[in-house]
Amino acid sequence: MSWQDASDEELLQAYRQATPADKRELASQLFDRHYTRVARWCFRFTGERESAADLAQNVFVNVYRHLESFQGASRFSTWLYTITRHECLARLRRDRGRPEESDEDALVDVPTADPGPDTLAEQQSRADYAHKVLVDTLDEVERQVFTLHYGDDMPLDHITRLLRLTNASGAKAYIVSAKRKLAKAVRRIDARGERL
């Protein structure tokens, strides 16, 4: 049977009901649609094809292991993005000798926050001021570079490739610019006595 015109979700539905032999064929067909997408992300992350292939392999092995339990709370490609991103950041932590987070954290269909009201208010108020400063001060690309570098500890060369920055010094230029703007902004805020 040809699944060429089937959506990812239809393929997954068939996968859940298939015999073991057919499952492998269906998974192969599903993955065929996404190898290039994952390969591109991994290559941009590592900048080197052998390590990118290792990362991509890990992504699909994880997907394969959990395909049966994926219930389709999100689109397959969204789930795949989640796993790809998690695998890349886990690789970064491994390279730096930091403890890894559990794979299971990234393998639920799509994680959603479910905090209590007190926690929600506390966390949000802590972040709101920082977010406001960033949004008011930095342009879109500077914010993205800043978020990935300081929020995810992502190296600047990785960010340069992921965001496809083509200027001579890549993400470094945006970080330098962002820090200069933030320093100027905080002087202005302090002068007005508005710092929270």
Added chain:
Amino acid sequence: MNTPIPPDSDSARQHWNEALAAGPLCLSLERLAEPALDAGEQAHVQTCPRCHTERALMLDFEAALPADGEGAAVEWIARETRRRLFPEAVAERQPAHGVGWWRLPTWATSMAAGLAIAVGAYLMVRSPSPVFEPGEPGAVYRTAAVEMVSPLGDLDAVPAELTWRAVDGAARYEVRVLEVDGTEIWRTTTSSPSVATPDVVRAAAKPARTLAWAVAAMDASGRPVAEPASATFRVAAGVTPQGA
């Protein structure tokens, strides 16, 4: 609370690290993946660097558009990944080369062996994945989803028009152009598989700023005849948007 800026010390970096983590009001990845967001979601994404960045990366992942100089490497990685996972699919088509099973982690090799045993002698040879070749925009294809033709990815100039492949059975198309945060910039309906870029979109297409566009195909009664699709594009830095 006092937010130390800029991040020039370890404590300041730690503070930013915590401030930029996904918070309780952050959108789920499922929602961030949607081309259009509701008003409340848009308002959050506009003010949340984490969600804004995550959404831009996710849309980029979904679009899977090539960048200069990476085509051969990406093709090799994709082929190699497929060969490692489904060796039976390529074993009879080409000799193994490059990174072999002997270089794989033990657990991966064991897993693959286990899968092979479970599957038994079920082997299959398929054609390699087809390479996407953009066709004539006017050609009619029967497809599960609208196929976006242009603009896609990084551009040297503001696009003159938005183009997609005609969908069999479609009487009209609804076209939307959105900010990364989901704010709708422009919307129109057309019976043709292309539409000229309006001034409002030209003005919004500022250098290095990613825009998303989405197309839904419907028959004469307004029923969808294909999966809607979305894509992103970005004018390279240094290009002056026309009409800005």
